[in-house]
Amino acid sequence: MAEATQLQLADYIRDIPDFPKPGVLFRDITPLLASPDALRETIRLFSDHYRDREVDVIIAAEARGFVFATPLALALNASFVPVRKPGKLPAKTHSFSYKLEYGSDTLEIHTDGVSVGQQVLVVDDLLATGGTVDACCKLVEEAGASVVGCAFVIELLGLSGAARIEPHETFSLIKYS
Numbered sequence: 001m002a003e004a005t006q007l008q009l010a011d012y013i014r015d016i017p018d019f020p021k022p023g024v025l026f027r028d029i030t031p032l033l034a035s036p037d038a039l040r041e042t043i044r045l046f047s048d049h050y051r052d053r054e055v056d057v058i059i060a061a062e063a064r065g066f067v068f069a070t071p072l073a074l075a076l077n078a079s080f081v082p083v084r085k086p087g088k089l090p091a092k093t094h095s096f097s098y099k100l101e102y103g104s105d106t107l108e109i110h111t112d113g114v115s116v117g118q119q120v121l122v123v124d125d126l127l128a129t130g131g132t133v134d135a136c137c138k139l140v141e142e143a144g145a146s147v148v149g150c151a152f153v154i155e156l157l158g159l160s161g162a163a164r165i166e167p168h169e170t171f172s173l174i175k176y177s
Helices: 030-034 036-050 064-075 131-142
Strands: 014-017 025-028 057-061 079-083 093-100 103-110 119-127 146-156 170-176
Touching: 030 036, 036 064, 036 146, 036 170, 057 064, 057 131, 064 079, 064 119, 064 146, 079 103, 093 131, 103 131, 119 131, 131 146
Parallel strands: 057 079, 057 119, 119 146, 146 170
Antiparallel strands: 014 025, 093 103
């Protein structure tokens, strides 16, 4: 069941059964992205939640997180810093490797992307097991900055991603059990 918002953002999420493999129910955000009203409402809800907090930098891992993080950075008058897979960023980087359900992955951020003492908001489209956002938080902390919170369009409660990224605040617009 999804939690409601004013515009019923859950109405803009398409369910795709058996994608990317049998037994998986994929929550597709492309209808939300195709609706200017739904996308605007998504950014408004995020910015309303974080407006009264000090946010210097917003980071997001490629690629869907970029779609929400960039306009949110503008709304909060913060900078946006991308987190990418190895070899995609042109300047010197910090990297963090982490385990996935079936292997491992590595994320990188420019060494000058986040500075000591900055307040950083981590944004992504979906919180599932929390591996990617946990890696983002570790990159922020290794740079000497603080994580203000972690914001998601969708959270899949059954996969316990919020527990993995504790003690960081999790703010999700749509929650599925």
